[in-house]
């Protein structure tokens with residue numbers, strides 16, 4: 001689905017991405033790991049159009065999308081979570097979701113005056129969709145909360161919800177599990193898995209938390225020094241000598257905690273979304 005060919009992203013003389021080639025298969029939840037400074041975020045930013053690569057190609061379903069801008073990627077269904085505006089703290093969670101879709105008739109003053117009926121229809125449809133999204137994510141109970149008042153983990157779920165408002169095809173998640181308590185982490189993992197299985201979403205996620213990676217991702221791509229060092233199942237990756245070597249000094253986080261976990265270890269539905 002997305003093929004990255006010999007990608008380079010240089011900052012002055014520094015090669016943050018230095019000839020990375022990889023594939024993200026349709027329908028996969030692909031993990032992207034690597035030590036600090038490996039070039040993961042720079043690679044994400046190139047794919048999402050936030051950075052223009054120095055050289056190399058990014059192909060999406062056979063089409064060369066190298067150098068397209070974030071809004072052009074957005075219209076192709078390629079979303080990087082931070083690329084969708086951060087929450088508006090004084091608006092409710094539902095209103096935050098309703099803000100996402102582009103091309104709403106009410107966006108201009110002219111339309112607000114002369115197309116009031118059309119706007120009302122669109123708003124009702126958006127509201128219905130937002131409520132469906134909240135139900136899918138099991139957070140209907142916070143629909144009327146001000147987005148600024150919800151927990152960090154709930155904000156991550158709302159961020160996922162925003163991608164559902166525009167029916168994304170592939171979503172790039174940057175450390176979605178960071179700083180989230182374990183209970184809510186399972187809820188987020190469950191939502192990602194269900195979006196993947198039930199809605200056909202493809203995900204590519206940067207994570208430092210190996211437990212989270214092992215729960216969800218297959219394959220896992222390891223980057224080091226701007227290049228792809230290894231690709232394989234989480235289990236294989238964690239036993240790969242070269243990978244362990246690359247992590248020396250930092251350690252693979254939660255390595256021990258991952259023993260015995262499988263991709264199906266996520267509860268079918270989770271409680272305690274706080």
Ligand SMILES: Nc1ncnc2c1ncn2[C@@H]1O[C@H](COP(=O)(O)OP(=O)(O)OP(=O)(O)O)[C@@H](O)[C@H]1O
Pocket residue numbers: 011014015016034035036037038039040041042043
């Ligand atoms: N805009 C920039 N200008 C100069 N150097 C940059 C810039 N962005 C990133 N870098 C450098 O490129 C290297 C790769 O950074 P990047 O953020 O892509 O790595 P990463 O694998 O995502 O790291 P981390 O896991 O710590 O977030 C780092 O050494 C970083 O300092």
